[in-house]
Amino acid sequence: xxxxxxxxxxxxxxxxxxxxxxxxxxxxxxxxxxxxxxxxxxxxxxxxxxxxxxxxxxxxxxxxxxxxxxxxxxxxxxx
Amino acid sequence: xxxxxxxxxxxxxxxxxxxxxxxxxxxxxxxxxxxxxxxxxxxxxxxxxxxxxxxxxxxxxxxxxxxxxxxxxxxxxxxxxxxxxxxxxxxxxxxxxxxxxxxxxxxxxxxxxxxxxxxxxxxxxxxxxxxxxxxxxxxxxxxxxxxxxxxxxxxxxxxxxxxxxxxxxxxxxxxxxxxxxxxxxxxxxxxxxxxxxxxxxxxxxxxxxxxxxxxxxxxx
Numbered sequence: 563x564x565x566x567x568x569x570x571x572x573x574x575x576x577x578x579x580x581x582x583x584x585x586x587x588x589x590x591x592x593x594x595x596x597x598x599x600x601x602x603x604x605x606x607x608x609x610x611x612x613x614x615x616x617x618x619x620x621x622x623x624x625x626x627x628x629x630x631x632x633x634x635x636x637x638x639x640x641x
Numbered sequence: 642x643x644x645x646x647x648x649x650x651x652x653x654x655x656x657x658x659x660x661x662x663x664x665x666x667x668x669x670x671x672x673x674x675x676x677x678x679x680x681x682x683x684x685x686x687x688x689x690x691x692x693x694x695x696x697x698x699x700x701x702x703x704x705x706x707x708x709x710x711x712x713x714x715x716x717x718x719x720x721x722x723x724x725x726x727x728x729x730x731x732x733x734x735x736x737x738x739x740x741x742x743x744x745x746x747x748x749x750x751x752x753x754x755x756x757x758x759x760x761x762x763x764x765x766x767x768x769x770x771x772x773x774x775x776x777x778x779x780x781x782x783x784x785x786x787x788x789x790x791x792x793x794x795x796x797x798x799x800x801x802x803x804x805x806x807x808x809x810x811x812x813x814x815x816x817x818x819x820x821x822x823x824x825x826x827x828x829x830x831x832x833x834x835x836x837x838x839x840x841x842x843x844x845x846x847x848x849x850x851x852x853x854x855x856x857x858x859x860x861x
Contacts (some may be wrong), residue, residue: 571745575745575790576745576748576815578745578746578747578748578749578750578815579746579750582750627699627703627707628699630700630703630736630743632735632741632742632743632790632791633743633745633790
C-alpha cells in the first residue's frame with residue numbers, strides 16, 4: 563500500500579512561508595489569493611494489506627515523528 | 642565537576658561549548674557522540690549544542706531528538722541532572738518533549754545573527770542564579786527558526802510558574818511574549834536560543850554567558 567501524509571501548521575499558527583508566497587502571488591496579479599498555507603507531503607510504501615490497520619500505523623508515525631503536534635496537524639491517506 | 646557536550650551530525654557549536662564551559666568553570670568536559678548509548682558516569686551538566694543536526698531535515702531537532710544517546714539524556718533529566726539546550730539544542734529539547742513549545746520559522750523569514758540584550762526573567766533558576774541583581778545580559782543569537790511558540794494556556798503556565806528564564810528586550814524573531822529561554826517544571830532543563838557559548842569572555846563582546854555555565858555547575 564502507498565501512504566501519503568500531508569503535514570501543515572495548525573490553523574492559528576502563523577505560517578510565515580505561506581504569507582510570503584501569498585504576497586508574491588499578489589505581486590504577480592493574483593490579488594484574490596488568500597490564506598496560503600505551505601506544508602509538506604511525505605509518501606512511502608507499506609507492506610500491510612489492511613487499509614485500516616495501515617492507517618492506524620501511519621497515524622502513530624505522525625504522532626511520533628512525521629508531525630510535531632504542538633504546531634502541526636496532519637492528514638493521512640492510504641491506498 | 643563534570644560536563645558533557647553531545648555531538649550530533651551537523652552540530653557546529655560543540656567545540657565552542659566545550660571551550661566555553663572549560664574556561665568559565667574549569668570543569669572537565671567530555672564530548673559524547675549522539676550514537677553512544679550512554680552519557681559518561683557522574684556527569685553534572687549535559688549540553689546540547691547549536692548547529693544544524695541532521696541538516697534540519699524534517700524539522701529542526703526532530704531527528705536528533707530520536708538519537709540513541711537521547712534516551713540517556715532523558716533519564717539524566719529525570720534524575721535531576723542539569724541539561725542545557727542552546728539554539729539547535731533548544732529545538733532538540735522541545736522535539737524530545739523535555740521542554741514545552743516549539744520553535745517556528747522566524748517571523749520575518751530571515752536568519753538573524755547578532756548580539757541581543759536579554760532580561761533575566763527569573764534569577765532564581767539553577768541556571769540564572771548567577772545573574773541575581775542583573776537586569777540585562779548580553780549574548781548572541783544566530784537562528785532562522787528561533788520563533789518560540791506555545792499555546793496561550795502553556796504560555797500562561799510558563800509565566801505563572803516562573804519558567805521563563807530569559808526574555809528579549811528587542812525581539813529578533815517573533816517569539817511569543819518575547820521568550821528567549823525556558824526551564825522545565827522541575828527547573829533542571831533549560832532551553833535558550835541565544836548562545837552563552839558565544840559570550841563567555843570580554844573579547845567576544847560579552848562575558849555574560851560564563852555566569853550561566855557557572856550557575857549550572859554551582860548548583861550540581
